[in-house]
Amino acid sequence: MFKLIRHDVVEPILLEVDRIYHLACPVSPIHYKYNHVKTIISFALVYSIFALANAIFLVYDTNVMGTLNMLGVAKRVWARFLLTSTSEVYGDPFQHPRKETYWGNVNPIGAGVEVRIARIFNTYGPRMCLDDGRVVSNFFAQAILKQPMTVYGDGQQTRSFQYVSDLVDGLVALMEGEHIGPFNQGNPGEFTMLELSEVVKETIDPTATIKFKPNTTDDPHTRKPDISKAKDLLTWEPKISLREGFPLMVGDFRQCILNEDEGKGT
Numbered sequence: 001m002f003k004l005i006r007h008d009v010v011e012p013i014l015l016e017v018d019r020i021y022h023l024a025c026p027v028s029p030i031h032y033k034y035n036h037v038k039t040i041i042s043f044a045l046v047y048s049i050f051a052l053a054n055a056i057f058l059v060y061d062t063n064v065m066g067t068l069n070m071l072g073v074a075k076r077v078w079a080r081f082l083l084t085s086t087s088e089v090y091g092d093p094f095q096h097p098r099k100e101t102y103w104g105n106v107n108p109i110g111a112g113v114e115v116r117i118a119r120i121f122n123t124y125g126p127r128m129c130l131d132d133g134r135v136v137s138n139f140f141a142q143a144i145l146k147q148p149m150t151v152y153g154d155g156q157q158t159r160s161f162q163y164v165s166d167l168v169d170g171l172v173a174l175m176e177g178e179h180i181g182p183f184n185q186g187n188p189g190e191f192t193m194l195e196l197s198e199v200v201k202e203t204i205d206p207t208a209t210i211k212f213k214p215n216t217t218d219d220p221h222t223r224k225p226d227i228s229k230a231k232d233l234l235t236w237e238p239k240i241s242l243r244e245g246f247p248l249m250v251g252d253f254r255q256c257i258l259n260e261d262e263g264k265g266t
Contacts, residue, residue: 009066015073019175022070023084074113082116082175085182097190097224100182116174121186121225124245125164126252130260136161139197140253143204153215155194160224162187163245166238173236186225187238196242203246 007013067083074081100119124136131141139149162185170185191199194210201208231237240248 009069012069012072016077017073017079018077020070020074020079020081021084021171021175022067022082071113071115074115078114080114080116080175082118082171084171085117085119097188097222097226099226100184100229115180116177117181117183118171118174118185119182119225120167121184121223122159122161123164123167123186124161124249126249128249128253130253130256135159135193135196137253139200140204140249141257143200143208144250144254144257146205146208148209148211149197149200150213151193151197151210152213152219153193155197155210155212156192156221157215157219158190158192158222158224159196160187160190161196161242161245162238163240163248166240170230170234170236170238173234174230177234179233183230183234184225184227185230185236186227187240187242188225188227189242190222190224191242199242199246202243203250 071081073079122134122136124134128134128137130137141147142149166187167185170183174181174183174185197208197210227237
């Protein structure tokens with residue numbers, strides 16, 4: 001009862017669906033900095049409640065035209081539309097932790113259809129790319145390979161990390177609820193990069209070491225979601241702590257590294 005279709009969402013498409021999940025932009029710094037134009041690539045999942053055979057994945061196209069076309073589908077068939085925004089819209093603001101009332105430089109509301117908006121904070125879990133440039137995958141790969149974990153700057157900048165299944169639960173709660181948003185979806189547990197490296201050491205290798213490098217330009221010093229709005233209106237909050245989530249992805253990372261080494265003949 002599942003159908004997979006590859007379609008360029010810049011081109012219009014006729015669909016009969018009830019829900020559209022529109023997930024925009026690659027999250028890997030390496031990928032989105034490599035080609036700034038293609039940073040606005042989008043990914044949409046649409047499905048019909050009454051006919052799962054109509055479930056369709058639409059993959060990869062520009063966020064602007066892809067979003068317009070998906071909004072057009074939503075408006076034509078009265079489908080509910082969920083847009084995944086990003087905590088990056090907040091930049092490095094004065095407000096900490098972040099509240100949804102801080103708009104950054106954009107007003108995300110006004111599409112004229114039944115839209116839902118989620119602002120996703122750092123998420124981790126199995127099947128992350130080994131070399132996507134994100135801190136969790138970097139630390140995991142380096143610790144497994146017996147390499148020093150790279151910490152940029154003094155390591156005192158903070159991030160918050162949610163396990164992927166918590167995010168999925170949050171997106172579904174948002175889609176099926178009656179509130180538009182935007183809603184922050186992340187784990188408010190806040191860790192410095194040095195604290196994060198210690199949790200990785202506990203999980204993978206207590207003898208792992210750290211290597212410091214100069215910090216990147218415009219790296220936000222803090223990033224922590226205020227999820228009180230999601231807790232109150234969606235009755236959602238993350239359940240899996242960092243120390244519970246990390247062991248759930250170690251096996252996957254070890255296997256990926258083993259497969260990569262076997263492919264290189266090492």
